[in-house]
Amino acid sequence: MATAGKPEPIPGTTIFDGTMAMRGYALNKMCYSFNEAANREAFLADEEAYCTKYGLNDEQRAAIKARNVLQLIAAGGNIYYLAKFAGIFGLNVQDVGAQQTGMTVEDFKAKLVAAGK
C-alpha cells in the first residue's frame, strides 16, 4: 500500500526518475535515434563518431562499447531506448534478461516458464 516518504529500494531495480533521466539524457537520445534505419547504419559504420555526435560521457561510451546492459542502466540508460540499441544486434528481451542476470538464454527462458507453474 502507499507509503510516506522515500520508499524502500527494490533489489535489482533502478527507478528511472528525474535523476536518472538527467544522467542518461545523451545516451537515451542516441538510442532513440536508432528508430531510424539510417541512424543504425551510421552507428555501425563508426561507433566512436556516433557516440561523439550525441555527446556521450566516458562511462556511457565504455558501456556501449562493452554492450553491457547493467552498465548502460547505471549510466542512465532507460530500457525502452536501450532495447533499440540491443535490436541493432538482433538481441531480444530474453537475451538482454539473460545478460543482466548472468544466466544462459536457455536458463533465463526456463526461469520464465517456471514462473507460470
Add this chain to the structure above:
Amino acid sequence: MACIVGGISTSHIPAIGNAIAREMFEDPYWKPFFDGYPPVRAWLDEVKPDVAIVVYNDHGLNFFLDKMPTFSVGAAFEYQNKDEGWGLKPLPPFPGDPELSWHIIESLVAEEFDICTCQEMAVDHGFTVPMSLLWQDRAQTAVKTIPLVVNTVQHPLPTPARCFKLGQALGRAVESYDKDLKVVVLGTGGLSHQLDGERAGFINKNFDLMCLEKIVDEPEALTKYSIHDLVRLAGAQGAELILWLVMRGALGGKVSKVHSNYHIPISNTGAGLLVLENAA
C-alpha cells in the same frame, strides 16, 4: 448519444507482433496465448464498436525525454505506425475520429485533466499489437481509433488512483457526445514483467491473478497501490496496470466479465486478457 459498450484489456508485447506476422497461431509456445482471442473477436463481431479508444504507453517512438507528457490524447485523422528500431515493416495507418477526440479533450480539460493534445502521433506496438489481435483483418473493419497515451517511461508516473479517475472522466466524456456511436475502450500492457536490472524476468502470477479478479468488481482496491508498490509487486514494467485502470474507470460501476485468459510466459511477461461489458 455515444455509449461505451465495454472494455478489453490485453498485453501488448512486441514479440506478439512478430508472431502474428509469422502466423505462429498453432505453435506450441504461442497457442495457449492466441487461443484466448477468438471469444474476444466473436464479442466484437456481435457488438460492432464504431470507435476504439486505445489506452497505451509509448515506448520511445512518438515521445522522447525532451518532452514527456503524463497524459496525451490523439486528435488526428490517422495514426502512422513506424519502425521502432527493429526494422519491422510498419502496418498501414489507423483511421482516427478527430471530432470525437476534440470532444473528449474539451470534456477532460473541463474536468481538470490538463492533457497534451496531438494532431500528429506515431503509434508503436503498445497500440498496434492489441489492434492486430482484436481486428485480424483490417480490410473487414471500419473501426476508428483514438490513442490515449500514459507516461510509463519516466517517473513520476501518474498514480493508479489518478488513472482510474481519468478513466471515469473519459467515460463521462464519451457518454456526453451527441452522436450515436458505440465505443470500446482498450487498456493495454501488463501484466507483471520486468525487463531491466538484475531482477529482469520477474513475474508474479499470484498478483496478476488477484488483479484480474479485483478489477472486475473491486477496482478501487487496486487504486490503493502506489506506483512503487506496483513496481515491487508486478515488476518495473508491470506498472502498466495503470493503463488497465484507465479502461476500468471508463466503464460503469457495475460490469460483467465476458471472457478472460492468462498465460505465462509470453516473452518476459505474464500475459493477461480481459473483456468486460457494462452491466445492463
